[in-house]
Amino acid sequence: MNSSIIDGKAVSLSVKESVRERIAALAREGKRVPCLAVIIVGDNPASRSYVRGKVKAAEFTGMDSRLIELPGDVSESSLLEVIAGLNEDAAVDGILVQLPLPRHIDEQKVIDSIAVEKDVDGFHPENVARLWLGRPCAIPCTPKGIIRLIDSTGVSIEGSRAVVVGRSNIVGKPVAKLLLDRNATVTMAHSRSRDLAALCREADILVVATGRPGMVTADMVKPGAVVIDVGINRTADGRLTGDVDFEGASQVAGWITPVPGGVGPMTIAMLMENTLEARLAKG
Ligand code: GUN
Numbered sequence: 001m002n003s004s005i006i007d008g009k010a011v012s013l014s015v016k017e018s019v020r021e022r023i024a025a026l027a028r029e030g031k032r033v034p035c036l037a038v039i040i041v042g043d044n045p046a047s048r049s050y051v052r053g054k055v056k057a058a059e060f061t062g063m064d065s066r067l068i069e070l071p072g073d074v075s076e077s078s079l080l081e082v083i084a085g086l087n088e089d090a091a092v093d094g095i096l097v098q099l100p101l102p103r104h105i106d107e108q109k110v111i112d113s114i115a116v117e118k119d120v121d122g123f124h125p126e127n128v129a130r131l132w133l134g135r136p137c138a139i140p141c142t143p144k145g146i147i148r149l150i151d152s153t154g155v156s157i158e159g160s161r162a163v164v165v166g167r168s169n170i171v172g173k174p175v176a177k178l179l180l181d182r183n184a185t186v187t188m189a190h191s192r193s194r195d196l197a198a199l200c201r202e203a204d205i206l207v208v209a210t211g212r213p214g215m216v217t218a219d220m221v222k223p224g225a226v227v228i229d230v231g232i233n234r235t236a237d238g239r240l241t242g243d244v245d246f247e248g249a250s251q252v253a254g255w256i257t258p259v260p261g262g263v264g265p266m267t268i269a270m271l272m273e274n275t276l277e278a279r280l281a282k283g
Contacts, residue, residue, distance in 0.1 A: 002250065002251065003227075003249075003250045003251075003252070003253040003254055003255055003256045004153070004254065004255050004256075005250075005255075005256060005257075005258055006149050006152060006153060006226075006228075006255050006256065006257045006258075006262060007261070008145075008149060008257060008258075008261050008262040008263055008264065008265045008266050009261050009265050011148060011149060011152045011265075011266065011269075012145070012265035012266050012268065012269035013265075013269075015148070015266070015269035015270070015272070015273060016057060016060055016061055016269050016272055019061045019063075019269075019272045019273055019276050020060065020061045020062055022276060023061055023062045023063055023276060024062060026279075027062070032091070032279075033062060033063050033064055033279075034063040034064070034093045034094070034275045034276050034278065034279035035063065035064040035065065035066065035091055035092050035093050035094070035275075035279075036054070036058050036063060036064070036065045036066070036092075036093065036094040036095075036096065036120065036271070036272075036275045037065070037066045037068060037086050037092050037094065037095050037096070038051055038054055038055060038065060038066070038067050038068065038096045038098065039068045039070065039079070039082065039083070039095070039096065039097045039098065040067070040068070040069055040070070040098045041070045041071075041072060041074055041079065041097075041098070041101055041102060041105070042070075042071070042072030042102055043072060044100075046234075047098045047099075047100075050098065051067065051098050053268050054096065054268055054271060055067050057268045057269070057271070057272055058272065058275075061272050061276075063272070063275060063276070063279075064091075066092070068082060070082070072102050073102075073104075074105075076104065076105045076106060076109070076110070079097075079101075079105060079110060080109070080110065080113050083095065083097070083110065083113050083114055084113070086118070087113075087114070087115040087118065092118065093118065093120075093275055093278040093279040093282070094118055094120035094271075094274065094275035094278050094279075095114050095115070095118045095119070095120070096120055096121055096271065097110055097111070097114070097121075099170075111123045111124055111125075112124065112125065117278060117281065118278060119138055120138055120141075120271060120274040120275050120278055121138070121140060121141065121271075121274075122137060122138035122139050122140040122141070122174070122274070123140065123169070123170070124138075128169070128174075131174060131177055132177060134181070138274050138277075138278070139174070139178070139270075139274070140170060140171075140174045141266075141267045141268075141270035141271045141274060142170060142171050142175075142230065142263060142266070142267045142270070143171060143174040143175035143177075143178050144178070144266075144270040144273075144274075145263060145266025145267050145269065145270045146171075146175050146178075146207060146228050146230070146263060146266070147175070147178050147179070147182070148266060148270070149228060149257060149262070149263065149266060150205060150226055150228065153226055153254075153255045155204070155205070155226050155254070155255065157179060157182040157183065157184050157205065158182060158183045158184070159183060159184070159185070160184045160185070160204040160205050161184070161185050161187070161202050161203055161204045161205070162176075162179045162184035162185065162186045162187070162203060162204065162205040162206075162207070163186075163187045163189055163199055163200055163202065163203035163205070163206050163207070164176045164179070164186065164187070164188050164189065164207045164209070165189045165190065165193075165196070165200065165206070165207065165208045165209065165210055165215065165216065165243075166190060166207075166208065166209035166210040166211070166230070166243075167188055167190050168209060171209040171230050172188065172190075172207075172209050173188075175207055175209070176188050179205070179207075184205065187199060187202075187203075190210075191210065191212075196220070197219060197220045200216060200220040200221065200222075201219075201220060201221070201222050202222065203221075203222055203225055204222065204224075204225055204226065205225065205226045205228070206220075206221065206222075206225050206226070206227045206228065206253075207228045207230065208227070208228065208229050208230060208231065208242070208243045208244050209230035209231065209243065210231065210243050211231060211233065211243065212231070212233075212243055213231065213233040213235070213241050213242070213243060214241075214243070214244075214245050215231075215243045215244070216229075216243060216244040216245065216249065217244075217245045217248055217249070218245060218248030218249050218251055218252050220249075221249050221252040221253050222252075223252055223253075223254075224253070224254035225252075225253050225254055225255075226253070226254060226255045226256075227244060227249055227253040227255065227256040227257065228257050228262070228263060229242035229243055229244040229246070229256070229257050229258075229259050229262060229263065230242075230243065230263050231243030231244070231259060232259060232260070232264060240259055240260045241259060242257075242258075242259030242262070244256070244259075246258065246259070
């Protein structure tokens with residue numbers, strides 16, 4: 001069997017178009033359009049590329065953006081001052097600090113310093129608590145995008161067996177909670193799980209976010225399953241590859257995301273949506 005490819009570019013475009021229409025409507029009413037502030041520290045090439053994508057998407061949707069580029073040796077206190085300024089600035093709706101940060105900066109301290117209502121990543125502990133308590137919150141962009149991609153297939157999440165491989169704060173843990181909220185029966189698996197292959201084979205929905213290229217192979221996929229590959233790994237020859245062996249798994253799965261062009265574009269689209277929602281929450 002050959003699986004259908006889940007087109008993350010197409011789904012993300014339709015999300016961005018919808019955000020663009022809602023922003024145009026705000027502007028027609030004479031209201032302020034949303035503004036996203038993106039902070040990047042240092043010159044990590046992957047981070048620079050992601051940040052460029054975020055600013056470009058903001059332009060596409062018609063929202064304002066501010067790119068704040070700080071040198072790699074900026075002090076933690078200077079970064080915290082910049083964030084404090086953005087927290088106070090009524091014209092800024094969303095603040096995103098691109099991760100990872102240089103080692104001399106305490107990432108948790110930085111995330112904690114972002115005003116909860118401007119935390120469009122959904123990384124602030126208050127937002128994380130709200131997510132797990134089932135209260136209104138900013139939902140982390142990648143997990144939110146993953147749910148949209150699953151929904152785009154028409155496969156029902158309700159009652160399904162979902163297996164999430166990887167337990168990061170950014171992807172694994174929140175996507176498991178979102179699947180649980182949609183009434184899936186969720187298993188959180190990881191590199192230490194005993195007989196990972198057998199666990200994965202039970203999954204109607206398999207989400208893989210381990211950061212290990214080729215971690216999931218065809219024999220680990222249930223025939224017809226929805227496979228979401230969150231991995232973005234660079235090969236020795238400079239190509240991007242996921243955590244799933246796409247060639248093999250796509251012979252078995254019902255639906256599968258490619259890398260690139262699957263989850264990646266959705267993360268950015270959801271950031272646009274979260275920023276618009278942060279703006280709308282202000283009235
Ligand atoms: N680095 C990798 N993914 C992300 C993300 O979703 N948000 C931020 N701020 N940094 C990241």
